[in-house]
Amino acid sequence: xxxxxxxxxASTGLLPTGALLxxxxxxxxxxxxxxxxxxxxxxxxxxxxxxxxxxxSLFEEIQETNRQLLPPSSILCLTELFSxxxxxxxxxxxxxxxxxxxxxxxxxxxxxxxxxxxxxxxRVLDILPLSLLNITADTRxxxxxxxxxxxxxxxxxxxxxxxxxxxLLQVMANEKNRNSKSKGFIDSGEVKEIFxxxxxxxxVEYEEEISxxxxxxxxQAGTGGLIxxxxxxxxxxxxxxxxxIVFNDVESERTKxxxxxxxxxxxxxxxxxxxxxxxxxxxxxxxxxxxxxISLDLMRDPVIVASGHxxxxxxxxxxxxxxxxxxxxxxxxxxHMALVPNYALKSLMQQWSEENNIPLxxxxxxxxxxxxxxxxxxxxxxxxxxxxxxxxxxKLTAEFLxxxxxxxxxxxxxxxxxxLRLLAKTSMDNRRVIAEAGAIPFLVTLLSSHDPRIQENAxxxxxxxxxxxxxxxxxxxxxxxxxxxxxxxSGKTMEARENAAAAIFSMSMKDDCKVAIGxxxxxxxxxxxxxxxxxxxxxxxxxxxxxxxxxxxxxxAIVVVAGAVPVLVDLLMDDxxxxxxxxxSVLALLLGCSxxxxxxxxxxxxxxxxxxxLRFGSPKGKENSIALLLGLxxxxxxxxxxxxxLNPRSIPSLQSLAANGSLRARRKADALLRILNRCCSQSHNxxx
Numbered sequence: 008x009x010x011x012x013x014x015x016x017a018s019t020g021l022l023p024t025g026a027l028l029x030x031x032x033x034x035x036x037x038x039x040x041x042x043x044x045x046x047x048x049x050x051x052x053x054x055x056x057x058x059x060x061x062x063x064s065l066f067e068e069i070q071e072t073n074r075q076l077l078p079p080s081s082i083l084c085l086t087e088l089f090s091x092x093x094x095x096x097x098x099x100x101x102x103x104x105x106x107x108x109x110x111x112x113x114x115x116x117x118x119x120x121x122x123x124x125x126x127x128x129x130r131v132l133d134i135l136p137l138s139l140l141n142i143t144a145d146t147r148x149x150x151x152x153x154x155x156x157x158x159x160x161x162x163x164x165x166x167x168x169x170x171x172x173x174x175l176l177q178v179m180a181n182e183k184n185r186n187s188k189s190k191g192f193i194d195s196g197e198v199k200e201i202f203x204x205x206x207x208x209x210x211v212e213y214e215e216e217i218s219x220x221x222x223x224x225x226x227q228a229g230t231g232g233l234i235x236x237x238x239x240x241x242x243x244x245x246x247x248x249x250x251x252i253v254f255n256d257v258e259s260e261r262t263k264x265x266x267x268x269x270x271x272x273x274x275x276x277x278x279x280x281x282x283x284x285x286x287x288x289x290x291x292x293x294x295x296x297x298x299x300x301i302s303l304d305l306m307r308d309p310v311i312v313a314s315g316h317x318x319x320x321x322x323x324x325x326x327x328x329x330x331x332x333x334x335x336x337x338x339x340x341x342x343h344m345a346l347v348p349n350y351a352l353k354s355l356m357q358q359w360s361e362e363n364n365i366p367l368x369x370x371x372x373x374x375x376x377x378x379x380x381x382x383x384x385x386x387x388x389x390x391x392x393x394x395x396x397x398x399x400x401x402k403l404t405a406e407f408l409x410x411x412x413x414x415x416x417x418x419x420x421x422x423x424x425x426x427l428r429l430l431a432k433t434s435m436d437n438r439r440v441i442a443e444a445g446a447i448p449f450l451v452t453l454l455s456s457h458d459p460r461i462q463e464n465a466x467x468x469x470x471x472x473x474x475x476x477x478x479x480x481x482x483x484x485x486x487x488x489x490x491x492x493x494x495x496x497s498g499k500t501m502e503a504r505e506n507a508a509a510a511i512f513s514m515s516m517k518d519d520c521k522v523a524i525g526x527x528x529x530x531x532x533x534x535x536x537x538x539x540x541x542x543x544x545x546x547x548x549x550x551x552x553x554x555x556x557x558x559x560x561x562x563x564a565i566v567v568v569a570g571a572v573p574v575l576v577d578l579l580m581d582d583x584x585x586x587x588x589x590x591x592s593v594l595a596l597l598l599g600c601s602x603x604x605x606x607x608x609x610x611x612x613x614x615x616x617x618x619x620x621l622r623f624g625s626p627k628g629k630e631n632s633i634a635l636l637l638g639l640x641x642x643x644x645x646x647x648x649x650x651x652x653l654n655p656r657s658i659p660s661l662q663s664l665a666a667n668g669s670l671r672a673r674r675k676a677d678a679l680l681r682i683l684n685r686c687c688s689q690s691h692n693x694x695x
């Protein structure tokens with residue numbers, strides 16, 4: 008083995024042995040000595056730290072006795088372990104420093120991340136040559152035990168955390184959906200117990216949690232995660248209000264004066280009636296989270312902007328309509344102009360006003376009331392149109408065309424759908440404005456049209472609109488998925504079917520959509536059908552859509568059962584199709600499930616095909632080819648390994664990739680060469 012690996016080590020860019028071992032020991036010690044562990048993912052974190060402690064003994068012993076004697080294969084394994092442990096530290100640190108409430112909401116995702124890291128640790132230990140290391144029997148036994156545990160480990164999601172999350176979501180749902188004065192009020196005892204279990208027991212800890220949630224909201228806003236931002240803002244509202252009721256803020260004369268002062272600052276507002284009949288009522292201090300950051304007034308209609316901050320609708324509308332495209336509070340550029348209602352905060356405000364006998368302001372004139380251009384149309388509920396003349400023109404055009412979709416004849420609908428298709432093709436602003444004009448529900452309806460032109464234009468318009476991230480949510484909400492699948496299965500034209508596949512690919516860029524689309528029993532089989540029957544462009548659209556859906560683990564087996572593997576293998580032999588790289592990417596993903604591995608191993612033509620692609624494929628194709636070969640050779644793939652060894656082109660191709668390929672290709676080539684060497688050693692014929 009060493010004879011093969013030695014010439015490759017110079018090009019791997021690995022840490023020097025001494026520095027690597029020192030870094031491993033230091034990193035393991037950092038994790039082992041972590042204090043005040045998070046209140047979430049407790050078992051996953053403590054178990055992971057225990058595993059790292061076991062490995063720490065190995066690292067220290069190697070550092071003491073093997074520093075100058077390590078075989079190259081061991082250095083590669085230790086480098087991989089260093090990468091895994093560094094990611095473990097990052098994950099634990101994120102749980103420790105981040106919001107515990109958001110971590111609780113994300114408990115399944117975080118648990119899966121720990122599970123993936125343990126499995127990766129097990130795969131590295133698969134090829135760690137303990138027999139070549141000068142270590143004690145006790146240490147070897149500990150590492151072998153850890154290896155067995157890592158191989159057998161199952162995904163663990165703490166049932167207590169699931170229960171706490173359900174309780175938290177129930178509190179939030181009650182606030183959002185309360186139907187009467189007697190339902191939905193916050194139970195301060197229940198909320199206090201939930202937060203206490205998460206380590207929030209003092210006003211300071213509540214404030215720290217709010218700060219962490221605000222940081223998380225900004226992170227999510229930066230990636231366009233509108234739903235996540237809305238959920239986080241609802242959590243901020245809940246914990247802010249809960250703090251005031253749990254710790255029972257004391258009212259004072261100062262707060263009463265402050266309240267009256269703030270009320271007098273807003274021009275044209277309706278004052279709360281404080282006549283003699285209510286002169287003895289103490290006006291409580293308005294919680295800061297109930298005030299609009301722009302007007303400082305009690306909000307009537309709180310909405311969330313793209314930055315994650317909440318404002319009163321009228322105030323932020325005036326801000327945007329006057330030509331500002333930044334968040335007043337943070338100064339961030341707004342990625343979109345959508346205003347998402349903050350139902351949780353509004354419900355908390357209603358509860359607070361009723362408990363304190365203070366009516367919410369029913370109507371409020373804008374501070375721009377003397378300027379008719381500054382007034383906001385009351386029907387503009389969720390979006391604010393841009394001030395630019397060009398966007399206004401698109402808005403008028405879109406509204407006109409949507410009207411034709413709704414009431415026109417077949418010919419008029421055909422023309423209107425075609426023009427919207429073209430309009431949605433040109434810019435993000437156009438896609439936003441068309442959606443705001445209400446086009447999406449009408450286009451979804453037209454997908455079932457018997458007219459081939461209408462159907463084709465409607466599905467292509469939806470495809471173009473879906474490129475704008477927020478429209479993906481609107482298209483899903485309009486019930487488009489089943490209709491798009493219908494076009495994909497039996498569209499009137501091949502172009503309509505192909506654009507339906509492209510629309511599924513576009514929508515599946517969002518994780519929630521991956522789940523929803525994969526859950527439709529007809530979706531993935533329809534994509535496999537197009538993969539088999541479509542034009543070159545259609546096959547490429549189907550392959551990319553299948554890849555996106557298969558990123559979600561639960562969809563992998565569905566793709567395999569739908570018969571995708573033999574079709575994908577056939578496409579590797581079809582030069583005219585031009586989808587080799589796409590087909591390889593999907594096959595490499597399908598290795599991640601047992602059904603996929605079993606089905607891929609059935610192919611007798613795949614191994615020689617992949618061997619050729621190692622030599623003549625694109626850089627991406629070479630990476631996926633070697634990933635497939637490595638996966639096929641692991642865990643009982645001795646037959647594949649023997650077939651590779653019998654092919655005279657295999658070893659030179661692997662050695663070339665190990666020396667000159669991309670970082671990912673080099674790492675996988677090294678790992679595959681180690682397996683082949685082991686196979687040779689067992690048959691007394693080492694690779695040389």
